Amino acid sequence: MLVQKNIPLAPLTTFRLGGQAKYFISIKTTEDLKDALTFCQKNQLPYVILGGGSNTIFRDHGFYGAIFLIQIPGIRCLDANESEVLYEVGAGVVWDQFVEYVVKQGLSGVECLSGIPGSVGASPIQNIGAYGQEVKDSIISVQCIDENGNPKTISNEESKFTYRNSEFKSGKFRNYIITSVRFKLSKELEPCVIYPEVKKQWELFLSESKENQYEAEDRFLKLESLRNLIINLRKKKSMVVDESDPNTRSAGSFFTNPIISISDAEKFLIQAKKLGHSDPPMFDDHTGAKKLSAAWLIEHSGIKKGDVFPGGVGISTNHCLGLININGTTSALLEMAESIQNRVFDTFSIRLEMEPVLRP
Numbered sequence: 001m002l003v004q005k006n007i008p009l010a011p012l013t014t015f016r017l018g019g020q021a022k023y024f025i026s027i028k029t030t031e032d033l034k035d036a037l038t039f040c041q042k043n044q045l046p047y048v049i050l051g052g053g054s055n056t057i058f059r060d061h062g063f064y065g066a067i068f069l070i071q072i073p074g075i076r077c078l079d080a081n082e083s084e085v086l087y088e089v090g091a092g093v094v095w096d097q098f099v100e101y102v103v104k105q106g107l108s109g110v111e112c113l114s115g116i117p118g119s120v121g122a123s124p125i126q127n128i129g130a131y132g133q134e135v136k137d138s139i140i141s142v143q144c145i146d147e148n149g150n151p152k153t154i155s156n157e158e159s160k161f162t163y164r165n166s167e168f169k170s171g172k173f174r175n176y177i178i179t180s181v182r183f184k185l186s187k188e189l190e191p192c193v194i195y196p197e198v199k200k201q202w203e204l205f206l207s208e209s210k211e212n213q214y215e216a217e218d219r220f221l222k223l224e225s226l227r228n229l230i231i232n233l234r235k236k237k238s239m240v241v242d243e244s245d246p247n248t249r250s251a252g253s254f255f256t257n258p259i260i261s262i263s264d265a266e267k268f269l270i271q272a273k274k275l276g277h278s279d280p281p282m283f284d285d286h287t288g289a290k291k292l293s294a295a296w297l298i299e300h301s302g303i304k305k306g307d308v309f310p311g312g313v314g315i316s317t318n319h320c321l322g323l324i325n326i327n328g329t330t331s332a333l334l335e336m337a338e339s340i341q342n343r344v345f346d347t348f349s350i351r352l353e354m355e356p357v358l359r360p
Contacts, residue, residue: 001032002025008020015330018059018359019060022045027070028071030151036066037148049070054251055251074090075093075101085184088180107185107186107223110135113130121181125178132195141181142159151179163259247318250325251323257293258292258353261289294321301346304320312329313332
């Protein structure tokens with residue numbers, strides 16, 4: 001195990017923000033992880049787990065303790081039958097590389113999560129989701145190590161996945177370190193085409209492809225085509241990391257879509273109507289509550305794509321949920337986020353919640 005000192009954190013996150021880490025350790029095996037935990041215990045150091053850095057914000061003063069960069073590799077097939085395949089995937093595997101791999105195997109379950117940045121180990125923490133899919137629907141279990149170095153297997157049920165949340169993010173497993181994730185994927189289930197934007201583009205694609213004799217029953221071609229469609233949708237919103245696109249110096253969607261009660265939804269509709277908005281987007285949540293569009297709330301509170309805020313930060317020119325670092329600081333980013341939250345609350349009495357994690 002190699003312990004490095006005074007490593008810049010900005011290059012390790014998609015925001016490209018943050019000071020230095022006092023100590024930095026690359027974790028490539030579970031033994032590395034155990035050794036790193038021992039090192040921190042002996043030196044009474046706090047530590048932070050880092051994967052792809054796409055959902056992490058470091059402060060300008062950096063981090064005094066140790067950063068564990070999780071790089072545990074491997075995609076291993078544990079079992080397969082005529083209808084399903086079970087994989088165990090190392091926490092350090094790049095998420096989209098895993099999605100690309102299983103799509104090429106003709107397996108469905110994560111195809112709409114194509115193009116999401118970050119690592120496999122981070123995927124259960126906030127229950128990543130997009131375009132009608134959530135990773136919880138494919139996860140069987142999560143393999144972890146606790147603070148004392150003891151291995152633990154956490155089932156899907158124990159993880160208590162909810163919208164962009166889990167026991168790993170805000171519950172009793174938040175101090176556990178994920179080493180691998182087990183997924184069950186299908187050889188039979190149709191690709192997920194339920195999200196309105198995806199459904200519209202998919203129908204257009206099928207219509208345009210008829211003349212080219214697109215084989216609609218070819219499962220491999222169908223999954224690959226849908227993956228490409230999803231990635232293109234994300235690219236148009238600058239939601240796929242691209243060094244040539246300054247809009248991707250962000251954490252993707254900075255705020256989660258608010259979930260509110262039926263009574264609060266009624267109050268919101270009354271307020272929106274008073275402001276001249278007769279039909280704001282609202283969706284049924286599986287809990288019986290209502291889900292609002294954070295992007296709609298931001299835009300209709302007077303904040304637009306491309307807006308620039310003090311301190312070298314601003315809003316993506318392609319998506320108003322993308323808060324970006326132009327040439328600024330973490331402090332400026334957080335001030336902008338608070339300003340947006342206040343504007344939305346003052347307009348609609350709805351409080352937006354940050355999706356990325358702010359580290360100490």
